[in-house]
Amino acid sequence: MxxxxxxxxxxxxxxxxxxxxxxxxxxxxxxxxxxxxxxxxxxxxxxxxxxxxxxxxxxxxxxxxxxxxxxxxxxHPDTDCSAADDIASRHLAHLEARIAKLQALADELRQVVHQCRGGKAADCQIIQTLYEHQPSCSDTRCGDRQSLLK
Amino acid sequence: MxxxxxxxxxxxxxxxxxxxxxxxxxxxxxxxxxxxxxxxxxxxxxxxxxxxxxxxxxxxxxxxxxxxxxxxxxxHPDTDCSAADDIASRHLAHLEARIAKLQALADELRQVVHQCRGGKAADCQIIQTLYEHQPSCSDTRCGDRQSLLK
DNA sequence: CCTAAACCCTGTAATCGTTACAGGGCCAAG
DNA sequence: CTTGGCCCTGTAACGATTACAGGGTTTAGG
Structure with a gap:
């Protein structure tokens, strides 16, 4: 059956x-x-x-x-389902925040990529950039960056 | 000193x-x-x-x-640094793929959010949608979706 | 009949980066 | 002299998945 x-x-x-x-x-x-x-x-x-x-x-x-x-x-089909809406809405907000964050990272990466074709590591723009402190975050407190990244 | x-x-x-x-x-x-x-x-x-x-x-x-x-x-400052460029480029491509993927997810979520205000779970559009198979992926093979999500 | 492959089972450990402990030592201010 | 604040080491947790180890069962082929 x-x-x-x-x-x-x-x-x-x-x-x-x-x-x-x-x-x-x-x-x-x-x-x-x-x-x-x-x-x-x-x-x-x-x-x-x-x-x-x-x-x-x-x-x-x-x-x-x-x-x-x-x-x-x-x-439990008789339950009120506004909780489902809450979950979806919260997740959507979370996604949008992550997208914005990743977008900013991609923008920053685009500025350094292809800057060191064929050079030596000592002159590499990418490595240079990584050694420089981030202006946007090292000074101001923004501890939730990691969480958005994951 | x-x-x-x-x-x-x-x-x-x-x-x-x-x-x-x-x-x-x-x-x-x-x-x-x-x-x-x-x-x-x-x-x-x-x-x-x-x-x-x-x-x-x-x-x-x-x-x-x-x-x-x-x-x-x-x-090793004398090394060729094209590897650095490779890493940055690959990561940028990875980010862009993730952004596109998250963008698609957000679009899909936006379609179901706020569809069930005050209703019962039995009629909830969000839950309904989750029970329906995804057209874009359940038929075609796309095993790398998870990796892009993380 | 025998054996190897292809399943299935349970339980544990790995992945990744970070955080949170437990259990202990050291030092300074109250 | 005790409390709190550092520091040490080592281990386990997080979330979701994968990869085993070590064993059992069925099935197909020789």
Whole structure:
């Protein structure tokens, strides 16, 4: 009647590695699946769709914690879903900040790239630049730069 | 004569935590510094500048491996520095790819955000969307999406 | 029948850069 | 003399994934 898939099949169908699938289970994003006679995990179609949900969320850059919250909302259809909107909005803001930051880095890099074709390291503009302090940040406090970079 | 700084002073001056400084030393990016009578690390002005170099590189998003390569170039001023240009160019290309990817994610997120104000989870457009397969990637192979995200 | 490949299992360690401890030593001001 | 502030070393945590090690089971081919 119902079709069940082994973890390798699920991996091929969802593009999610078996290791990740087991990882999601350990973290509680996936319920423990049925087991075959030899202890093999057996996944239903619903589980496949849940994994697709997770992968889609990951591909959007959401972390597993946020995805878990979204899954819990989905598991309780009567709940108010403004939390989902919060998560998406916050993540969008996070993305936009990261984009702006990376854009600034790329701009800065573009100014030094291709400045030292064929020269010696002693004269290299890139290395020179790295030795110079950053005007924008070494003086003013901006401790959240790293977090935006990651 | 020469002034030496303890690791806490260096941290205050460079914005680099003592833990990170010790970490850079363990990885070989910083030479083992002089030690005081109590075994405290003592850093010269040159070491301060080397740490500034590392931090500037990190703030550009370079990884420590690339920074180490740049430092080695800097340590051998007679070397050809086209490798530095390679590193910077590759990183710039990497940044641009990440920006494009994040831009696409942000665009996709913008389409679903604010679609479910005050509704129930069952009708939530965000959750609905996550359950739907991604057209752009689930069919075609594009395994390097994650790497661009990070 | 036998064996090698291809699965699956569990648990642990690696990646990357940083932070946070634990457990200890040293010194100065209260 | 005790407290707080530095410093030391070594280890574990973070997040998500990958890569093992060490073992079991099935399947296909010879």
């Amino acid at each position: 119902t079709t069940y898939y082994r973890i390798g099949d699920v991996a091929a169908r969802t593009g999610c590695s078996p290791e990740s699938i087991r990882h999601y289970e350990k973290l509680g994003l996936l319920p423990p699946p049925k087991r075959g006679e030899q202890g093999y995990r057996l996944y239903s179609q619903a589980a496949l769709e849940r994994i697709g949900f997770i992968r889609h969320g990951r591909s959007l850059g959401l972390d597993l914690h946020n995805i878990q919250e979204l899954l819990e909302l989905s598991d | 020469t002034t030496y700084y303890r690791i806490g002073d260096v941290a205050a001056r460079t914005g680099c935590s003592p833990e990170s400084i010790r970490h850079y030393e363990k990885l070989g990016l910083l030479p083992p510094p002089k030690r005081g009578e109590q075994g405290y690390r003592l850093y010269s002005q040159a070491a301060l500048e080397r740490i500034g170099f590392i931090r500037h590189g990190r703030s550009l998003g370079l990884d420590l491996h690339n920074i180490q390569e740049l430092l080695e170039l800097s340590d």
